[in-house]
Amino acid sequence: MTWIRKNLFGSPIGIVLTLLVAWAAWQIVPPLWNWAFGHAVWFAESPDACRAAAGACWAVVTTKYRFLLFGLYPYEDQWRPLIASGLFVGLLGITCDRRLWDQRLLLIWAVTLTVALFLMRGGVFGLSYVPAEQWGGLPLTLVLSVVGIGGAFPLAIVLALGRRSHLPVIRALSVTYIEIVRGVPLVSVLFMASVMFPLFLPEGLTIDKVLRAQIGFILFAAAYLAEAVRGGLQAVPKGQYEAADALGLSTAQKLRLVILPQALRASIPPIVNQFIATFKDTSLVVIIGLYDLLTTTRIALTDPPWRPYYVEAYITAALVYFIFCIFLSRASLRLERSLNAGVRT
Amino acid sequence: MTDTAVSISGVSKHYGAFRALFDVSLTVRKGERVVVCGPSGSGKSTLIRCVNALERHDAGTITVNGIELTDDLKTTERIRRQIGMVFQSFNLFPHLTVLENLTLAPTRVQKIAKVEAEERAMHYLGRVRIPEQANKYPGQLSGGQQQRVAIARALCLRPELMLFDEPTSALDPEMIQEVLDVMTGLAKDGMTMICVTHEMGFARNVADTMVFMDGGKVVEIAPPERFFTAPQEERTRSFLSRILSK
């Protein structure tokens, strides 16, 4: 009762607001419900069924789900990216388990990424070769973001340490890199990756489009991750450095055994946030013509009879991104809380 | 009736299952100096925060200058204007200068002219003996100076009652005396005061009445001469022996 009084009718303005919200909900929710569920068409042989119905046409998704999810990947082999996606998701899940935060995690990442990438690429163990140009849909989104963060991480640690180095040249190089990359939009980095990388290489050497974008993501994410790691390094008290020095550890030992383990733990939440950002950012490859989840959605919508159902298609794609991001940000929140509680120090 | 400043009767307060105050009654006359002491967690801070409506009591009544504290916002604000409060952690406004800290309430609450408010502020800064700090920011002052500014800020409302919530607990030892001196001066001028403090020397000097609380209850109320020499309750005795032996 007190809860209702305090949270719904706390003041005259509160009463007005509550009534206003209730009225708006009354106006919006039932029609929306009818559109999305009540009169919706879930499956249809052709778009005609949708045109006749008064509700949403989810059939655009159910009809084209294989293309939406896997893009141009050969139809019979789509179990391969499916398993690879499962591996990526499992990898993310395992990474959220704090008990595994040591050298083992590095090994797990290396093995999982190798297996998943070979599964998608094929060309070994009797699997047919599928060039990266044909990868698409959700697996491509996952590859770009997971490999992007995984690849950016070592570079980020080097940059973060470099930025805190007492050697002026090292520091200047790190700061220049970090600030330039963070100052530039990702779109232009991706353009650059797709246009400039071929120019960078000696004559005759080529590099496929996906790899180009992948390198772009790694270089871009590294600058932001470096700032996250730097925050963690700053959180390590000065006394820890002094104590390590007093024990006679070498600089490398000091970093590896004392400083980095503490710094990385402290920077896990911003690292997860950077992962979420990268995951969303992979949608930008639409601009350089890769077939990620957003691109497959857009291509599916170029099919004239299905064109009017863009809202349904976009909502579905949005829902996929949303579920991944929410899962990750909840995991990050949980981690943050347990880190703050100092359950394990 | 007219010479009662604060009347607390049968006040209880819970935080979930935790009982912070239980059936507390206390009457403070105008001009009376009351010192409340007790172990930490005994409810003494909660009690004076209830008087200022910073905490809402669950049961019982609190009357300040004949006005009963209710949920009503207007009443609450009216009562707060008659009460000056000094916090353990000063709570000066860091974005305002000392002078602005002092003139904020007079100009915004009592709507008096800025010039007059500044005159009044300088008067009270003189009384707490730091008029020369008027244009500094709180962050530039020592803890003792900050607490004296906080006292001056509370006085600028010309309150009829001052509440002190462990005003010296956050201070370095060498700064405690300067704050206690200001408080003693106030007491000598006849201000009605309720002080929560562990400073027993100060209590002996200025208190008209000592209140000892433990476990959310008032255990003993006595004038200081009897309180310090012949406490009636066992719990009071053991508390005093612990705190005075330090």
Added chain:
Amino acid sequence: MRGAVYQAVALLGVIAVGWFLVSNTLDNLSNRGIVTGFGFLERPASFAIGEVLAEYSPADTFARALYIGLLNTLFVSALGIVLATLLGATIGIARLSPNWPVRVIAGGYVEMVRNVPLLLQLFLWYALITQGLPGPREAIRLLPGVFLSNRGLVVPWFGPDGFTAPHLAGFNFQGGAAISPELAALLFGLSVYTAAFIAEVVRGGILAVPKGQTEAALSLGLSRRQALRFVILPQALRIIVPPLSSQYLNLLKNSSLAVAIGYPDLVSVANTAINITGQAIEGFAIVMAVFVAISLALSALMNWYNRRIAVTR
């Protein structure tokens, strides 16, 4: 001594990699017959730009075209910053409202908007405007003289003939000022997206002001509104400004997504120029220089701000 060796090695490494890349690039470019250098800026651009804020024709130079693109970037960013700040501050404060429905709606907005890629949102807004809205003849009349249609939004504004209200002529509106579907989708999308982040910044800033400050203000007899206005908000603002400025920078950078829906911002114009001239290095260098210059200017401003308020907190 060892430090000097490390530094020399790092520097040499960077120079070597840089030399390798640059020499390869120069070789590749000369093989394709592309002359390097910024000379192309003086040549006529010979492409049209859909929306311009200053005079421009295809006969103008590439430099002029890039300038037009930059104006568009700054224009959409400035408008977006204003809208996102207003919306974000409102939602941030609403998240702290004592009213439960208001709190839940504000929280739902933030979660929904933050966790979906901005580009997807832009595509949806753009599709809704161009496919969902009626044509100019059946335009939705929002206010007298303000019409919304699949050609965008038209409002009364100062034109060559003075202040005019838009009116239907043939298949489209004449007079007033028009906000194209591209600009409208971009502006709306950027504002809605950034507002969610600003809301979190505002909420965090208000929560970061210690509780004792509210108590002290209330015990001085200030009303809740006065406490918020004179004590809490001024302090929250100091906490808010630095992260807010980085959100503004994000909005500026995100405005480059304009290229995906066809609004001619700096990145999009530079891209066209690169495609025509093949002078990728120079084009990207210009874009990077502009964005880095703006962010460096902003961080210099923030450093100054932080120094200025350092004493008062």
